[in-house]
Amino acid sequence: MDLSQVGKGAGITFSGTMIGKGLLIVYTLLLARVLSTTELGIYFLGMTIVRTLAIIATLGLGAGLVRHVAIYQGKGDFSKIKGTVLFAAKITLLNSIALVLLVWLTGDIIATRFFGKPELSVILKALAISIPFEVLMRIFLASTRGLKLMQYAAYTEHIGWIGSRFTFAVVMVVVIDMGLQGVVFAYVASSVFAAVLAFGFANRHIPLLDRTIRGSHESGKLLRFSVPMVFTAMLHDLMTHIDIFMLGLFASASALGIYSVSVRMVNLAKIVFMAFQPIFQPFVAEFYDRKEFERLSWLLKTLTHWSVILSLPVFLSLIFFPCLFLALFNKELLVGSSCLAMLAGAYMLSTISNLPSAMIFMSGRSDITLKNNLIVLILNVILNYCLIPVYGIVGAALATGFSLVFLAAIRIVEVYRLMGIHPFRRSLWKPALAGAFSIFLTAIVVQLFSFEKYFFGWAGLALFWLIYLLLVWAFRFSEEELYVKDLIKKKMLTFATKGTAVR
Numbered sequence: 001m002d003l004s005q006v007g008k009g010a011g012i013t014f015s016g017t018m019i020g021k022g023l024l025i026v027y028t029l030l031l032a033r034v035l036s037t038t039e040l041g042i043y044f045l046g047m048t049i050v051r052t053l054a055i056i057a058t059l060g061l062g063a064g065l066v067r068h069v070a071i072y073q074g075k076g077d078f079s080k081i082k083g084t085v086l087f088a089a090k091i092t093l094l095n096s097i098a099l100v101l102l103v104w105l106t107g108d109i110i111a112t113r114f115f116g117k118p119e120l121s122v123i124l125k126a127l128a129i130s131i132p133f134e135v136l137m138r139i140f141l142a143s144t145r146g147l148k149l150m151q152y153a154a155y156t157e158h159i160g161w162i163g164s165r166f167t168f169a170v171v172m173v174v175v176i177d178m179g180l181q182g183v184v185f186a187y188v189a190s191s192v193f194a195a196v197l198a199f200g201f202a203n204r205h206i207p208l209l210d211r212t213i214r215g216s217h218e219s220g221k222l223l224r225f226s227v228p229m230v231f232t233a234m235l236h237d238l239m240t241h242i243d244i245f246m247l248g249l250f251a252s253a254s255a256l257g258i259y260s261v262s263v264r265m266v267n268l269a270k271i272v273f274m275a276f277q278p279i280f281q282p283f284v285a286e287f288y289d290r291k292e293f294e295r296l297s298w299l300l301k302t303l304t305h306w307s308v309i310l311s312l313p314v315f316l317s318l319i320f321f322p323c324l325f326l327a328l329f330n331k332e333l334l335v336g337s338s339c340l341a342m343l344a345g346a347y348m349l350s351t352i353s354n355l356p357s358a359m360i361f362m363s364g365r366s367d368i369t370l371k372n373n374l375i376v377l378i379l380n381v382i383l384n385y386c387l388i389p390v391y392g393i394v395g396a397a398l399a400t401g402f403s404l405v406f407l408a409a410i411r412i413v414e415v416y417r418l419m420g421i422h423p424f425r426r427s428l429w430k431p432a433l434a435g436a437f438s439i440f441l442t443a444i445v446v447q448l449f450s451f452e453k454y455f456f457g458w459a460g461l462a463l464f465w466l467i468y469l470l471l472v473w474a475f476r477f478s479e480e481e482l483y484v485k486d487l488i489k490k491k492m493l494t495f496a497t498k499g500t501a502v503r
Contacts, residue, residue, distance in 0.1 A: 020158025021268050027166045028264050031183060032329035034173050039180045040257030045115070045248045046123040047187065048241050053103070054134045055233045057096035061088040062142040063233070064226030068218075069146025082207055083216040085143045092139055096132040103128040115248045126184045130191035137161070137195040140202035152201035160197045165190035228370055235373035239380050239403065243396040246384040251392060258333050259393040262340040265325055266347050269314040270354075284359050297421040300355055304423035309431045311351065313468045316435050318344035321461050339397040346401030353408035356415040356423055368414060376407040434471035438464050 031040060065088055072080045103110075104125055111121035137156065144152040168189045172182030199208075207213045238245070244263070247256045280303060287296040318325065322337035322344075360369050380403040387395030416422045442464045 020154075020162045021271055023159075023162045023166050024264070025268060027162065027169060028261060029329050030166070030169060030173070032261060032333065035180060035183070035257075037254040037257035037330075037332055038252070040260065041248075041253030041255070042117065042120050042123055042257075043180060043183060044260035045117070045244060045253070045256060046120055046127050046184075048244045049110070049124060050103075050127045050131060051134075052234065052237050052241065053099050053128070054096070054131050054138075055237050056230060057099050057131060057135045058092050058138060058230065058233070059095060059223075060226035060228065060230035060233055061092055061222070062138050064088070064222050065139065065142040066146045067225065068222055069143055070148070073147055078207070079214060079216050080218065081143070081146075082210075082213060084218075084222060085139070085202065085206055086208060087219055087222070088142075089136060089139050092135045093132055096135045100128045100131050103131075117248070117253060119253075123180065123184055126181075127187060130188045133188075133191040133195035137191070137198040140195075140198035143202050143206060147205060149201075149205060152198070156194055156198045156201060161190055161194035164193045228367055232370040232373055235370065235377050239373055239377040239407070240400075242377065242380045243384055243388075243400045246381070246388055247393065247396055250388045251396075255393050258336040259339055259396060261326070261329055261333050262322075262336045262343060262393075262397075265318060265340055266343045269311055269318060269344060270347060270351055271311070271314075280355055280358055288359075293419055293421060296359070296419070300359070300421060300423050301425045304352065304355055305425055305427060305431075307355075308352070308428060309472060312348070312431050312435045313438075313465060315344050315348035316439060316468075317461060317464065319348070320439060320464070324458070324461060336393060339393050342394070342397040342401050346397075346404045350404035350408040352423060353411040356411045356421075359415050359419070359421070360411065365418070368418075372407060372410050372414075376403050376410075379403050379406065430475040431472060434468050434475065437471055438468040441467050 031043070035043070065085065068084055069081050072078075072084070107121045107125045107128075108118075111124060112118050141153045141156055144150075165186050168186035169183055172178045172185050176182060178185070203209060244256065244260065247259055251259075280299070283299060284296065287293070287299075319341045322340040323334055326333045326337055326340060357369065360372075380399060383399030383402060384396055387399050389395075391398070412422060442460055445463060
């Protein structure tokens with residue numbers, strides 16, 4: 001039953017994420033075509049600042065909601081579910097409004113004195129309007145994830161939010177020709193749309209507007225778990241985006257734009273792990289609360305195995321064919337090919353710790369996650385400070401890559417020490433060997449037929465994927481691996497499910 005629920009949630013999330021990431025890539029392609037690399041850099045820097053502020057405004061209540069709603073649902077306490085969600089929404093809305101006012105008051109100082117980019121001021125102030133809406137969207141979606149209803153996050157965050165952003169951008173940039181200002185308007189408008197959509201989905205299963213059901217909440221428990229998470233989330237966000245911030249300090253806006261596109265390409269390869277993590281979180285809360293570590297260990301290993309099988313060829317494609325992907329956007333971005341390859345390699349290793357990371361904070365040990373992120377943030381800052389002035393965007397990629405791999409190792413060791421659980425099983429040699437042999441055989445074939453000029457082209461990429469798929473198929477799957485495959489395949493085809501209403 002556990003694997004069936006995870007398969008349903010992962011299939012839906014994977015399908016939605018695939019659509020959303022596809023739209024995001026097309027959206028980035030549009031931006032790269034209509035904006036200069038300098039405008040790209042200003043936009044991505046402003047958006048990164050705003051997204052970090054949105055994380056601060058949530059006070060960690062998103063993760064807290066997933067955990068507490070899952071627990072309350074298990075106990076059948078629907079009154080506390082309603083009260084907890086409304087309490088979180090009110091608190092985060094007030095925080096986000098305060099942050100918007102702060103940005104409007106200090107935007108000029110941040111843009112001019114801190115980053116040395118005066119043109120950032122107007123963009124930052126405009127983007128800040130989206131903060132309250134993005135925060136509410138995440139709060140309401142967290143409540144549905146706590147109910148194990150993964151389809152709403154897929155519909156809202158991956159399709160509605162990104163899809164509407166792309167649609168608005170096409171109208172404002174292509175049709176009306178507003179340039180960067182049109183892109184900013186599209187981001188804000190899409191955040192408003194996504195917040196309304198998320199509220200509608202949450203209200204469908206939680207009686208948020210039903211006055212006949214009185215909501216109650218344990219604000220103390222929620223805040224004690226969640227408040228440390230805001231620092232954890234903020235530190236993690238800073239740790240993963242410190243390269244953007246420090247490039248904003250030490251590099252030109254043009255270099256920042258080139259680097260940011262590479263980062264977005266790497267995020268595409270993280271889709272599989274992102275699909276499993278949201279549905280995995282409430283199971284961690286339940287199993288840890290019941291001390292069912294054997295079930296949790298089996299679930300972790302199974303999900304990690306499939307995540308590696310599905311994501312490995314994507315990472316390897318970005319490592320060995322970076323120019324091919326960057327050329328789709330703009331030839332000016334080809335100077336970032338080495339950055340893309342380095343980042344893809346680092347993320348390939350670090351994403352294995354995504355599920356163990358969820359186990360740490362969903363088990364109530366948010367203090368450990370906080371310490372991890374603080375240590376790695378300091379390491380990342382030091383490395384970026386030393387490497388960016390010397391090596392530019394390559395230095396940023398090296399610093400971030402090393403920090404991410406170091407963090408992954410810490411997480412895996414900690415989960416093993418805390419619960420005696422690790423994400424690895426013996427069958428992981430199959431995708432690893434398939435990936436290594438695919439690259440090796442592709443290189444040999446290219447050399448034998450003197451196709452060097454095509455190695456970073458479509459012919460080499462197609463050959464690599466063909467060999468990888470054939471090798472994975474030849475290695476065969478266990479019964480449980482085939483079961484997960486069938487569940488995910490079914491849900492990717494139907495992309496629909498019926499959730500149980502909490503009324």
